[in-house]
Amino acid sequence: MNCPFYGRAMYQTGLIGGPRPILLLNTNGNQCAIVTTSHAPCRMEINGETPDWKTCVLVRDMRMEPEL
Numbered sequence: 001m002n003c004p005f006y007g008r009a010m011y012q013t014g015l016i017g018g019p020r021p022i023l024l025l026n027t028n029g030n031q032c033a034i035v036t037t038s039h040a041p042c043r044m045e046i047n048g049e050t051p052d053w054k055t056c057v058l059v060r061d062m063r064m065e066p067e068l
Contacts, residue, residue, distance in 0.1 A: 003053040006034040006042055034058045 008024040014048040024033050030041045035058070043058065045053045053059045 003042070003051045003056065003059075005053060005056075005059070006045075007031060008033040009039075010034070010036055030032045032058065034062065 004024065007027055007029055009031055011023045011025055013023055023027055025036050030045055032040055032042045034056075037042075042051045042054055
């Protein structure tokens with residue numbers, strides 16, 4: 001997969017300003033770590049697409065820098 005969020009859950013460590021404020025934990029499934037409100041599968045995979053973080057709408061919406 002070409003997505004660091006695919007098959008992972010996001011865990012907030014509480015180390016604000018530290019080296020790792022979040023961890024991505026492997027779930028061995030198709031979970032999307034960006035969806036934190038539920039255990040949700042990858043939306044691209046649901047739509048029949050290959051998961052790719054460079055084209056994912058969820059990743060685009062959370063980016064802080066403008067697209068080039």
